[in-house]
Each structure stands twice: as structure tokens, then as C-alpha cells.
Amino acid sequence: MTVPLPANPPPPRSVSTRINSIRSADVHAGTVSYACTNCGHWQRWFPSGPPPTCPVCVDVRNALPVGGFEFRSAKEVADRLTSSWSAAADGVTQFSCSPDFGLAGSGWVIETDDGLVGFEAAPFYDEAALAELRSRGGVVSLGSSHVHGYGALWQLQDELAPPVVFVGVDDLIWTKAFVVTWPTDEVFRVAPGLTLHRTGGHFAGHSVLHDERRGYLFCGDSLKVDLGPAGEAVGLSAHKAFHAQIPLSHGEIRFYRSVVERLDFSRVFTPFETAEVGTAEVLALLDHLLAGPPFAGPVPLADLRATHSDTSVNVPGGPSA
Numbered sequence: 001m002t003v004p005l006p007a008n009p010p011p012p013r014s015v016s017t018r019i020n021s022i023r024s025a026d027v028h029a030g031t032v033s034y035a036c037t038n039c040g041h042w043q044r045w046f047p048s049g050p051p052p053t054c055p056v057c058v059d060v061r062n063a064l065p066v067g068g069f070e071f072r073s074a075k076e077v078a079d080r081l082t083s084s085w086s087a088a089a090d091g092v093t094q095f096s097c098s099p100d101f102g103l104a105g106s107g108w109v110i111e112t113d114d115g116l117v118g119f120e121a122a123p124f125y126d127e128a129a130l131a132e133l134r135s136r137g138g139v140v141s142l143g144s145s146h147v148h149g150y151g152a153l154w155q156l157q158d159e160l161a162p163p164v165v166f167v168g169v170d171d172l173i174w175t176k177a178f179v180v181t182w183p184t185d186e187v188f189r190v191a192p193g194l195t196l197h198r199t200g201g202h203f204a205g206h207s208v209l210h211d212e213r214r215g216y217l218f219c220g221d222s223l224k225v226d227l228g229p230a231g232e233a234v235g236l237s238a239h240k241a242f243h244a245q246i247p248l249s250h251g252e253i254r255f256y257r258s259v260v261e262r263l264d265f266s267r268v269f270t271p272f273e274t275a276e277v278g279t280a281e282v283l284a285l286l287d288h289l290l291a292g293p294p295f296a297g298p299v300p301l302a303d304l305r306a307t308h309s310d311t312s313v314n315v316p317g318g319p320s321a
Ligand SMILES: [Zn+2]
Pocket: 036, 037, 038, 039, 040, 041, 054, 055, 056, 057, 058
């Protein structure tokens, strides 16, 4: 069911000879990196002290921190967090931190014919994690679905200096902590078999990364997966704001659907977890959401699997309730 992509020039093999690798630390010389303890968002700010607010927490999608803002410098974070990594699926390594910090997201490192591609990032990478990535040849490209997946992407750019750092052009306003070398539009070929597609919706520049060969979709927050006790997917939702339960508009869902229906996948990777969820189930969710008033709550996966694109599913709390 894979449909040919619109003509879109792939990154030239000689890209590293055309584009100088950039260290955001050089671009933002004289600044200090601070992380918000509530959401983990990193900002460049003055050495004299942390920023007054966090733009991600102030945004309508997120909650303000109870008791006020608190920030930690990169050194303070390094003293508190330990990295870990493990194989998450064929060709994909998951990097994370303990104890949890911020949104406690994961960084996915994907094997391609061109080398490793990093998508999303863990809240921080300790020396052992950076050494592991260097021993595997570093990363040829680095990107993220949207700001909630950025994690310490700035740190990977500073330490590994990939020639390409890609983020949807409509989301550049969130990228001050690092330097985007390749702002992307609707479709961007990251590596052989690995293509970025803008879905919009949750954020205007929100984009998903499709691994065509393995049938994976690195779906960012275009999808929220509820997991059962054994780690199995039991519910799906899509939203503008998870915390505030603000739904996507019908127009946003229609555009999102027009992208997903061209992508063949059987496993998704959000910034937080991976689960066996396929194209038909996501399309069934979106058809269900289009069949009634805007709705941000979860829909049981069993119902979606039973009905697939049947929009008559009657879910308590859903649009037909
Ligand atoms: Zn924050």
C-alpha cells in the first residue's frame, strides 16, 4: 500500500562536503544551557542565572509547574542523571535516563545504509552514552518530530556534529537550544528507506519519520498510546494538548489522515514508548474522530481493530456518546 512519494530531492551523498557541521555551542557562545525541571525543555541563557520562564510550560498544551519555575544547568543535570540504552526493535536503539527528568522521553537511534540517524532525544546523555554513539560512528542526521521530543538534542549536535539537523520549518521558533541545518517542508528523505512527513496538528511543523523497510513509524505526539499491564497497546488517542485534553480540529485530522494513509507500518515509536500499532488502526482512530465532535480522549484499540474504518464504533466518552 506504499504510494510513491512526491518528487523531493534526497539529501545529496556529498552533503557533508557542502554543509559544515555546526556546534550550537559555537553559535550560542557565552551562554549556558538550562533545563526546566517540569518539562525538561532546554534553553540557552545567560551565565548569570537561569531564564525567568519556560516557553514549553507556558504554552497552552502544557501545565505550569506547581510552585513556580525551577531550572538546572547542564552541569547540575549531569551530576544527577545516568544514561542507559537498549535494543528497542530491529535496527533501533532506545536511549533514556534515570531517574526520570522532565517529560522522561527517549531518543531513538536508527540504523540506515548511510549510518545512524537520531530521532527525538533523551533528556540528557552522559559520557558513556556519548562514547557508545561515537563508537558506532556517530550520527549522520539528527531530527525530531516536535519540541516535546527535542530532549538534549543540542547536546548530540555539540558532541557528535552531524552534518544534518532537521526539524519542520514551521517549528523553528522552538529550536533555540540547537541549530537546524535543514528546515523541512512536507516530505524530506532523511536516508535510504527513511522519510520524514509533516503531519501538522499537534504542532504546525509536527513531522513523523517513516522507516519504509521495517514498517516503523516514529510518530511523535501525533498519536498517544495507552499501554496495558504487560506493555501492550490498549488505547489510542490524538490531541492538540494531552494535559488539557484539547482535541485536534477536523481539518487537522483530515490532513493528518491524508499523510498516514500513504504510510505502511505495523509498529509506532512515540517519544516515550514503542508499541505494535499499524496503519489500519490509526486510520480507524482518525475516522472515528472525524465522525463526531472534536474529542481528545482514548479509544480502545480492541474497538478500532474490530471496526477498522467503520466509523459507527460507539465508545463511551467518544464523539458518538
Ligand atoms: Zn518547562
